[in-house]
Amino acid sequence: MSTKSEKPTRKSQIDTVLLKIPGASTKKIGGLDAYFVNDRMFACISGDGVGLRLPAATARDLQFSRENVAAFNPGGVGTTKEWVQINRAEAADYEKDLELFQAALDFVKGNR
Numbered sequence: 001m002s003t004k005s006e007k008p009t010r011k012s013q014i015d016t017v018l019l020k021i022p023g024a025s026t027k028k029i030g031g032l033d034a035y036f037v038n039d040r041m042f043a044c045i046s047g048d049g050v051g052l053r054l055p056a057a058t059a060r061d062l063q064f065s066r067e068n069v070a071a072f073n074p075g076g077v078g079t080t081k082e083w084v085q086i087n088r089a090e091a092a093d094y095e096k097d098l099e100l101f102q103a104a105l106d107f108v109k110g111n112r
Helices: 010-017 054-063 089-109
Strands: 025-029 032-037 040-046 049-053 069-071 085-088
Touching: 010 032, 010 040, 010 049, 040 069, 040 089, 049 089, 054 069, 054 085, 085 089
Parallel strands: none
Antiparallel strands: 025 032, 032 040, 040 049, 049 085, 069 085
């Protein structure tokens, strides 16, 4: 009897990256898979990318300096200047953005 291992889902691969950050948790909100710290959202899966909340200046700089960063528009709805989306073809590659996700969590955690 052969067992076929299932390919990990995009969400499970992103969970592996984001949930290793101390204090991060996940839940669905508005049909989207979102990531929280202290009940405040710092990241969210949308389409082929992951949106994250950063200081407006950092978000703007990322949009101009990285080709895989764009404005975050979940479901075509615009958001604030603090939200950007990182698009990666392979979900496991979000590991390369761990520092940005940590910065997003720290920003949201300290932004009361």
